[in-house]
Amino acid sequence: xxxxxxxxxxxWVGTETGILKGVNLQRKQAANFTAGGQPRREEAVSALxxxxxxxxxxxVGCADRTVKHFSTEDGIFQGQRHCPGGEGIFRGLxxxxxxxxxxxxxxxxxxxxxxxxxxxxxxxxxxxxxxxVCRMRQDPAHPHVVATGGKENALKMWDLxxxxxxxxxxxxxxxxxxxxxxxxxxxxxxxLPGSQKLxxxxxxxxxxxxxxxxxxxxxxxxxxxxxxxxxxxxxTPGGNSVIVGxxxxxxxxxxxxxxxxxxxxxxxxxxxxxxxxxxxxPLLASCGLDRVLRIHRIQNPRGLEHKDEPQEPQExxxxxxxxxxxxxxxxxxxxxxxxxxxxxxxTQGALQTRRRKKKRPGSTSP
Amino acid sequence: MAKAGEKSSSSWKKSLKRKAAVEEIxxxxxxxxxxxxxxxxxxxxxxxxxxxSISEIKNKQRRHLMFTRWKQQQRKxxxxxxxxxxxxxEALGDKAPPKPVPKTIDNQRVYDETTVDPNDEEVAYDESTxxxxxxxxxxxxxxxxxxxxxxxxxxxxxxxxxxxTVIPNSHVYYRRGxxxxxxxxxxxxxxxxxxxxxxxxxxxxxxxxxxxxxNGPTAHFKMSSVRLRKExxxxxxxxxxxxxxxxxxxxxxxxxxxxxxxxxxxxPHNPQFIGRQVATFHNQRDYIFFRFHRYIFRSEKxxxxxxxxxxxxxxxxxLQKGTFDxxxxxxxxxxxxxxxxxxxxxxxx
Numbered sequence: 001x002x003x004x005x006x007x008x009x010x011x012w013v014g015t016e017t018g019i020l021k022g023v024n025l026q027r028k029q030a031a032n033f034t035a036g037g038q039p040r041r042e043e044a045v046s047a048l049x050x051x052x053x054x055x056x057x058x059x060v061g062c063a064d065r066t067v068k069h070f071s072t073e074d075g076i077f078q079g080q081r082h083c084p085g086g087e088g089i090f091r092g093l094x095x096x097x098x099x100x101x102x103x104x105x106x107x108x109x110x111x112x113x114x115x116x117x118x119x120x121x122x123x124x125x126x127x128x129x130x131x132x133v134c135r136m137r138q139d140p141a142h143p144h145v146v147a148t149g150g151k152e153n154a155l156k157m158w159d160l161x162x163x164x165x166x167x168x169x170x171x172x173x174x175x176x177x178x179x180x181x182x183x184x185x186x187x188x189x190x191x192l193p194g195s196q197k198l199x200x201x202x203x204x205x206x207x208x209x210x211x212x213x214x215x216x217x218x219x220x221x222x223x224x225x226x227x228x229x230x231x232x233x234x235x236t237p238g239g240n241s242v243i244v245g246x247x248x249x250x251x252x253x254x255x256x257x258x259x260x261x262x263x264x265x266x267x268x269x270x271x272x273x274x275x276x277x278x279x280x281x282p283l284l285a286s287c288g289l290d291r292v293l294r295i296h297r298i299q300n301p302r303g304l305e306h307k308d309e310p311q312e313p314q315e316x317x318x319x320x321x322x323x324x325x326x327x328x329x330x331x332x333x334x335x336x337x338x339x340x341x342x343x344x345x346x347t348q349g350a351l352q353t354r355r356r357k358k359k360r361p362g363s364t365s366p
Numbered sequence: 367m368a369k370a371g372e373k374s375s376s377s378w379k380k381s382l383k384r385k386a387a388v389e390e391i392x393x394x395x396x397x398x399x400x401x402x403x404x405x406x407x408x409x410x411x412x413x414x415x416x417x418x419s420i421s422e423i424k425n426k427q428r429r430h431l432m433f434t435r436w437k438q439q440q441r442k443x444x445x446x447x448x449x450x451x452x453x454x455x456e457a458l459g460d461k462a463p464p465k466p467v468p469k470t471i472d473n474q475r476v477y478d479e480t481t482v483d484p485n486d487e488e489v490a491y492d493e494s495t496x497x498x499x500x501x502x503x504x505x506x507x508x509x510x511x512x513x514x515x516x517x518x519x520x521x522x523x524x525x526x527x528x529x530x531t532v533i534p535n536s537h538v539y540y541r542r543g544x545x546x547x548x549x550x551x552x553x554x555x556x557x558x559x560x561x562x563x564x565x566x567x568x569x570x571x572x573x574x575x576x577x578x579x580x581n582g583p584t585a586h587f588k589m590s591s592v593r594l595r596k597e598x599x600x601x602x603x604x605x606x607x608x609x610x611x612x613x614x615x616x617x618x619x620x621x622x623x624x625x626x627x628x629x630x631x632x633x634p635h636n637p638q639f640i641g642r643q644v645a646t647f648h649n650q651r652d653y654i655f656f657r658f659h660r661y662i663f664r665s666e667k668x669x670x671x672x673x674x675x676x677x678x679x680x681x682x683x684x685l686q687k688g689t690f691d692x693x694x695x696x697x698x699x700x701x702x703x704x705x706x707x708x709x710x711x712x713x714x715x
Contacts, residue, residue: 017492032488039488043496170683203694229694247696266705271687271696289687291480291620309479
């Protein structure tokens with residue numbers, strides 16, 4: 001793929017067949033990048049993150065326990081390293097000043113020396129986080145702080161430069177009204193900017209906010225949404241709310257100040273696997289098992305912006321949207337056929353939905 | 367009043383309508399009452415004010431009369447126009463313009479972006495490595511378990527029996543109130559490849575859950591229009607033990623492909639057809655019609671078919687990745703009526 005094309009991709013999506021797709025939303029094209037040339041199921045992408053040094057490198061964690069470096073400038077995979085140890089797929093990837101942090105399903109969190117030549121080195125640090133990890137997330141403000149959580153694995157915050165014990169270990173909520181223990185299943189974790197708080201969404205359709213700064217180890221705020229497991233979560237640019245998605249493809253924006261539901265987004269038909277908001281614009285990219293990448297506008301008005309059908313099982317793991325200069329032509333709705341150029345058309349935004357109120361349908365629907 | 371009497375008697379005698387109207391016109395012409403009569407036949411009928419429509423007549427019977435008369439006139443004009451067009455076509459012969467194709471919902475279908483292009487390599491790779499690949503590579507042969515919801519009634523039981531004659535290598539078991547999540551590991555241990563559960567409501571089967579076993583997708587269908595063998599008119603004798611052929615019609619989108627493959631993996635994969643039996647899954651407008659026939663070729667072009675076996679219609683409600691787990695499973699596709707059924711010309715399968 002041409003270098004110029006690689007640079008202009010706004011959203012990067014990883015798929016279950018091992019292909020990394022860069023989607024250019026202006027031209028509505030998806031470009032495929034594979035490490036080996038052929039798609040392979042063993043290389044199913046399970047984790048994606050930006051490398052250090054701006055948004056020029058992407059780290060792709062594959063199902064065969066390799067982490068590949070992809071350069072967005074050149075559009076090629078630059079190198080890979082094998083990260084053995086533990087069982088299961090990668091649940092979290094992060095990079096911080098020359099080291100690579102990986103966490104796998106069985107709970108082995110390892111910090112590797114990120115040196116391309118030295119691929120067979122032993123990990124610098126190894127931590128056992130507990131089995132059944134579903135997510136490991138790095139704090140963007142403090143790169144040496146990570147949080148992990150999973151099924152029957154409570155939220156723990158670790159300082160990699162500190163001791164081997166977690167800095168913050170969350171406590172389960174009180175027994176419910178039948179005096180039964182409430183099960184734990186943390187599916188996704190996000191660090192709230194500007195404070196030390198963490199938000200998690202669980203497989204038992206709860207959204208919880210924890211505050212390590214307070215003496216309370218139990219969640220500070222808890223709300224529920226829907227009746228299906230919440231699988232993905234992202235922070236909105238405002239910083240006051242999160243958008244969560246569940247296994248039925250329902251997306252909801254939840255305000256964290258009060259724990260209220262602000263509104264829902266519609267369009268997805270399958271389980272939501274990846275969500276990412278633009279850092280400054282009110283745009284949300286979502287993808288799921290229904291193999292479609294959708295861009296929604298979160299406010300004024302709330303609705304579907306763009307739909308892309310890459311025809312691939314998207315077990316997408318998305319990577320943050322790039323900040324691009326050319327952003328005047330956002331208001332368009334035509335879904336593009338894969339790899340075909342299509343002209344942008346100015347069409348009205350589709351539907352605006354609220355969970356309880358119904359508004360009249362828009363003129364076009366995706 | 368005589369006039370009213372005449373009116374009411376004429377209003378339900380069609381042949382007297384025009385006559386009565388004429389008489390009324392002639393009666394009222396003298397009175398100079400223009401608004402109540404029609405100005406069609408008699409030359410000295412009163413003229414209507416312009417912009418008058420039949421709906422403005424306040425008298426219901428009169429209004430109905432005028433409307434029926436208008437309708438008859440429209441029909442006559444339409445017939446005349448058709449005849450004229452036909453004559454013109456015959457006159458032109460070969461040079462006549464081609465007949466315009468009538469609009470149907472199927473040919474007005476909104477183009478679905480997920481329609482699979484036959485040359486698409488990504489989809490081809492995806493299909494060659496998905497859960498059904500081992501079946502299509504002839505590494506596994508299907509073994510089906512058919513069961514129902516708990517305490518089934520006669521219709522459902524008979525449908526299960528008939529289905530097991532249609533699908534080769536299938537076994538019917540009574541569901542003794544067991545949980546599906548407990549049945550599935552046992553099926554996997556006994557090497558079943560698919561599980562079919564027919565759900566019943568109020569003594570009729572109304573749902574079908576098709577779960578591919580080792581860890582494959584689970585499809586949940588709504589079943590309607592079930593006809594057992596004895597309810598099918600002009601049917602043939604019972605199906606034999608031969609393996610039927612399958613016809614999958616119109617599964618064009620990516621979702622349709624997945625479902626089509628699911629159906630195909632129920633039947634043994636054997637291109638040497640013996641026994642002239644065929645099972646058809648025909649998808650039209652998101653409804654899948656299942657039929658089972660026996661065919662015989664009477665000549666090169668002519669085929670005779672006999673319908674055997676049960677028939678039913680399915681509509682996909684959800685496709686879930688993994689085996690049956692409706693609460694915690696991840697769904698690949700869920701039917702959401704308020705979002706997906708807004709357009710009458712958009713279909714998903």
